[in-house]
Amino acid sequence: MDNVLNDYFFELGDVLGKLLDSSQPRFTPSIGIVLSMLVTGIVSFSHTLHTFILALIFASIIAFTTKKTREWLYVTFISLFFALVVALPVILLGETREPVVFILRVAASASLFTSMLGGLGWFGVVKGLNALGFVELSKHLGVLIRYIPEFIRKAQTSILAREARTFTVSRKNRWIIGMSLVGDLIYEGFRTSYWLSLSIKSRYFGEATTKRDNVLHWRPTPLDLFVLFSTILLAYTVYAG
Numbered sequence: 001m002d003n004v005l006n007d008y009f010f011e012l013g014d015v016l017g018k019l020l021d022s023s024q025p026r027f028t029p030s031i032g033i034v035l036s037m038l039v040t041g042i043v044s045f046s047h048t049l050h051t052f053i054l055a056l057i058f059a060s061i062i063a064f065t066t067k068k069t070r071e072w073l074y075v076t077f078i079s080l081f082f083a084l085v086v087a088l089p090v091i092l093l094g095e096t097r098e099p100v101v102f103i104l105r106v107a108a109s110a111s112l113f114t115s116m117l118g119g120l121g122w123f124g125v126v127k128g129l130n131a132l133g134f135v136e137l138s139k140h141l142g143v144l145i146r147y148i149p150e151f152i153r154k155a156q157t158s159i160l161a162r163e164a165r166t167f168t169v170s171r172k173n174r175w176i177i178g179m180s181l182v183g184d185l186i187y188e189g190f191r192t193s194y195w196l197s198l199s200i201k202s203r204y205f206g207e208a209t210t211k212r213d214n215v216l217h218w219r220p221t222p223l224d225l226f227v228l229f230s231t232i233l234l235a236y237t238v239y240a241g
Contacts, residue, residue, distance in 0.1 A: 026065070026066050026119040026120070026221065026223050027116070027119050027120050027124065027221060027223050027224055027227070028219070028220065028221060028224055029120060029124045029125070029127040029128030029131055030127075030128045030131040030132050031128075031220070031224055032116060032119065032120050032124065032128060032223075032224070032227070033120070033125060033128040033129065033132065034132075035116075035224070035227045035228060035231055036112075036113060036116040036117070036120070036227070038231055039055075039112060039116075039227065039230060039231040039234060040109050040112055040113045040116075042231065042234050042235050042238055043055045043105065043108050043109045043112055043234060044105060044109045045238075046105065046234075046237075046238045047101055048237060048238065049101075049104070050237055051108075051234055051237045051238055052104040052105065052107075052108040054230075054233065054234060054237060055108040055109070055111065055112045055234060056107070056108055056111055056112075058112065058115075058226075058227075058230040058234075059072065059076075059108070059111040059112040059114070059115040060072075060111075060115070061226070062112075062115040062116060062118070062119060062223065062226070062227070063114075063115040063118060065119075065223065066115070066118045066119040066223075068114075068115065068118030068119070071114070071118060072111065072114050072115050072118060075110060075111070075114040076107060076110060076111040076114065079106050079107050079110035079111070080103065080106070080107040082106075083102060083103040083106035083107060084103055086102075087099035087100075087102050087103050116227065119223055122141075122145040125141065125145075126138045126141055126142045126145070129141065143193070143196060146196055147192065147193050147196050150192065150196070151188075151189055151192060151193075154185075154188060154192070155181075155185055158181055158184060158185065158188075159181060162181055
């Protein structure tokens, strides 16, 4: 197995773990979710260059304000890389405009959504969904966001342990040996998710009694107002462009 895979698992688990922030959300959770979905949807269906540039500027401001710049850059560049790989065959055929629009759309929407998620934190998302009335969805998401970083780290540990017992320099043989981990990881995944689900459901994340937010009693934070302004401006650029 290549060390690239181990590095990828480590970085992915690290980013997800840092986004799993139990501190006070910088947005009002329910309003933040609604605005993040709305503004990401606007950017995802845009075709104008200035909309993508504005989205990246807004995302960078939010990421800097919430002190999630590293995680934001990581997700943005990963999204940019995969979008470039998908669009590369069309670029090689001589097309330029459509592939560039596609790449910028993917990068801008992922960048904007990640920056807002950094301000909410995964627990903020759970609280927001619960406050909006999606109680069951919030419970399932709570299990998922706890499970993914833990499973990634266990997978990385298993890969490193198996590699340490491998006395071969052949990459092909190392991949074959590494494939023997699949069954162990599936079993471990089911076992961990089962017990983790029971543990989390027994506590309900402390959100079982959360009431729906009353919009009339909404006390906007500065970031709420900034994202609301960004949403209106991006919607206007799409409409005018």
